[in-house]
Amino acid sequence: xxxxxxxxxxxxxxxxxxxxxxxxxxxxxxxxxxxxxxxxxxxxxxxxxxxxxxxxxxxxxxxxxxxxxxxxxxxxxxxxxxxxxxxxxxxxxxxxxxxxxxxxxxxxxxxxxxxxxxxxxxxxxxxxxxxxxxxxxxxxxxxxxxxxxxxxxxxxxxxxxxxxxxxxxxxxxxxxxxxxxxxxxxxxxxxxxxxxxxxxxxxxxxxxxxxxx
Numbered sequence: 001x002x003x004x005x006x007x008x009x010x011x012x013x014x015x016x017x018x019x020x021x022x023x024x025x026x027x028x029x030x031x032x033x034x035x036x037x038x039x040x041x042x043x044x045x046x047x048x049x050x051x052x053x054x055x056x057x058x059x060x061x062x063x064x065x066x067x068x069x070x071x072x073x074x075x076x077x078x079x080x081x082x083x084x085x086x087x088x089x090x091x092x093x094x095x096x097x098x099x100x101x102x103x104x105x106x107x108x109x110x111x112x113x114x115x116x117x118x119x120x121x122x123x124x125x126x127x128x129x130x131x132x133x134x135x136x137x138x139x140x141x142x143x144x145x146x147x148x149x150x151x152x153x154x155x156x157x158x159x160x161x162x163x164x165x166x167x168x169x170x171x172x173x174x175x176x177x178x179x180x181x182x183x184x185x186x187x188x189x190x191x192x193x194x195x196x197x198x199x200x201x202x203x204x205x206x207x208x209x210x211x212x213x
Contacts, residue, residue: 048149048195055124055147055188056199058101063201066095075203077155077170077180080115082127082141089170089180090115091153102126102144109133115141116153124150124188149190155183 067074080090092115098108109130117125127141157165165171171181188199 044193045195048190048192049197051147051149052190052197052199055150056201058146059199059201062095062099062101063093063203065099066093076182080117080127082115082117085117085119085127088117090117091186092116098128101146102128102142105142116146118150118153118188120151123148147190149192150188151191152189154187154189156185156187157181158184 063075075091075093077089078092079087080092081087082090092113094111094113096112097110098104098112098114101114109132111131112128113131114126114128117127119125122145124145124147126144126146129141133140152168155167155170157167157171159165166187170183173179173181183203185200185202188201190197190199
């Protein structure tokens with residue numbers, strides 16, 4: 001055994017070894033936290049996309065069911081006298097029941113009128129009421145937030161020449177002003193942090209030669 005091995009490490013050698021070990025630990029921690037941060041951001045984006053796809057599927061199923069079931073009606077634009085919210089033209093429809101869009105606060109009722117609204121604070125809000133509710137509840141809409149990430153809605157119309165017009169508000173019939181034009185599809189703009197997305201919901205078949213904008 002050498003004399004160096006017998007006397008062990010000097011204080012300076014031990015301090016140098018500890019400094020090297022501490023540097024390696026800091027570098028490893030930085031690397032691991034960097035991976036975790038990237039995974040967290042990517043995971044949040046993936047969850048946002050999953051939510052967007054699930055909402056799109058839910059709305060398409062509701063639109064198709066409303067148009068195909070007995071007692072249902074196609075989605076259209078009309079004035080909705082929504083309790084607690086300003087009267088405005090909203091995407092509205094009727095259906096035999098609420099389906100899977102939301103849950104009744106009490107016993108489910110049939111013959112349901114529904115409407116969608118985008119609220120700046122809450123997101124995409126579903127309002128509904130049954131035509132069979134009692135007189136004391138008449139005019140009262142139930143509400144459910146379908147997505148807090150929906151920040152805006154726009155309406156796309158196709159003209160006879162195949163050109164598209166996109167508006168942030170529904171367009172009126174002209175002439176005469178007897179109601180609201182039926183959009184060919186709507187767009188829901190979604191945001192969550194850096195993640196952005198869009199849902200396009202067809203409401204009518206585009207005319208031949210029309211390409212969505």
